Structures are given as structure tokens and as C-alpha cells.
Amino acid sequence: MEKLYIAFVDTPGLFASMIRRVVNMNYVHIVLSLDKDLFEAYSVGRRHPSVPLISGFEREELDKVYHKFPKANYRISYIECTSKQKQAIAKQLRECYKNRFDYHYCTIGLPFLLMNKEFYQKNHYTCSSFAGRILEDNGIKLFDKHFSLITPRDFYDLNLPYIYEGPLEPLAKKYIDIKSIQCDIENFASQESLSEYYE
Numbered sequence: 001m002e003k004l005y006i007a008f009v010d011t012p013g014l015f016a017s018m019i020r021r022v023v024n025m026n027y028v029h030i031v032l033s034l035d036k037d038l039f040e041a042y043s044v045g046r047r048h049p050s051v052p053l054i055s056g057f058e059r060e061e062l063d064k065v066y067h068k069f070p071k072a073n074y075r076i077s078y079i080e081c082t083s084k085q086k087q088a089i090a091k092q093l094r095e096c097y098k099n100r101f102d103y104h105y106c107t108i109g110l111p112f113l114l115m116n117k118e119f120y121q122k123n124h125y126t127c128s129s130f131a132g133r134i135l136e137d138n139g140i141k142l143f144d145k146h147f148s149l150i151t152p153r154d155f156y157d158l159n160l161p162y163i164y165e166g167p168l169e170p171l172a173k174k175y176i177d178i179k180s181i182q183c184d185i186e187n188f189a190s191q192e193s194l195s196e197y198y199e
Contacts, residue, residue: 002086004140005033005163006131006155007041008075011065023153027075030152031060032131034090036076036163038062038171039178042093044105044130055105057096057130063179066172074168077160081140088138103130109148118146128152 008027019028033041041060065072081089096103104124112119113126125133132143132150142158143150164171 001080002083003036003078004081004086004089004135005036005038005041006077006079006160007031007033007038007060008077008152008156009065010073011069012071019152023151025153025156026073027152027156030127030131030155032089032093032134033060033076034086034093036078037174037178038076039175040090042097043127044103044125045127057100057103057125059097062168062172062175066168070169072168073166074171075162075165076171077155077162079135079140079142079160081138085138085140089134092134092137106148113149113151116149118148120146120148126151128155131155 007030009029009031010026011029020026029043029045031038031041031043031045033039035041038060042057043060044055044057046055046058102123106119106121106124106126106129108121109119109124109126109129128150129147132147132154135142136147143154145154
């Protein structure tokens, strides 16, 4: 079996405090990741950590989140899936990222969520409804409700096993190290290609 990782995020701020009142817990945001280090992780949320009003589908970058929210806390849980399901989800997430500006945060759906009424506007999601939809599309149905009604609390109440809970800082530092190594590898490969070209 393979694993998919779901990160629960607790960040400060006015917008987060509003969501916190709705879900009635500290973790107000979730992220779907293909790896335990959240190096390839996606969600519907802020396009930039400093600008809460501009939201959509994005790849999470822990270094930027840490720069804006150094006191943030994370909990990294996981669910099991087949290799085929993980490959399909990875393909779908990467495709969504290529077309990320077609996806938006479902602000207009929040009143319906409060009233517990299904609502779907094409390509508009919350972080949790997007994760629920992606999983459901690939045969992983965790909830007996329409995906538009799924909240971070619903994921949390599944009591999923988790591998980390605590401050963002060590996660961000590891993320930065991985990013640096990847850049070094890419630079080395580029130099090798150039040297072969000029030989």
C-alpha cells in the first residue's frame, strides 16, 4: 500500500480566526501531499501567504508559509491507498496545478456550508472540499456527504494516524534543505548538458 498525506494547518490571522469559529478547532486549513515532507503538496488557499484575499489552487511552499507565519503549527496525518490510486491522484493534482488559475476559492459557498446545504460552483472549492473531491474521484470516499460540505474538522474527526504534530519551523527547515539539494542537482545537470554541447 502507498500513503497520501494530509497536513492540518494552524495559522494566526483574521481570516483564519473566522474559519476557526466555523470549524470549532485550531486547524483551519488542510493540504494534500504526495510525500511526508510536504515537498509536493497542494491545496486551495492563499496564492501568497501574505495576501489572504487572493486565493485559488496552489502548490504549498513551506519556506514562504514559515516566512509569513513562523509560529504556525502543523499536524501531518496519512491515509493508505493503492499505488494506482496514488499515481492517478498525483497526475490529477499536477494537471490542476498547470491550470491553477482556473481554480478559485469558493467564498460564495460558505453561507451554504453554514446552512449545511450542498453548493457547487464550477472549479470553486475550499481546501477541504477540494481534497475530498480529489480523493472521491479516485475511489477514496471518506465521508457520507457531498464534497462541498466537507470541512477540515471532518478530516480531523477521522482520527487518522499521524507522523508529526508541532511547530512549522523544523518542517520548513527540512523543506528548504530539500529545495536546495534539488536546485544543486538541476544546476549540475544543466552544466553537464552544456559541457556535452561544447565538446
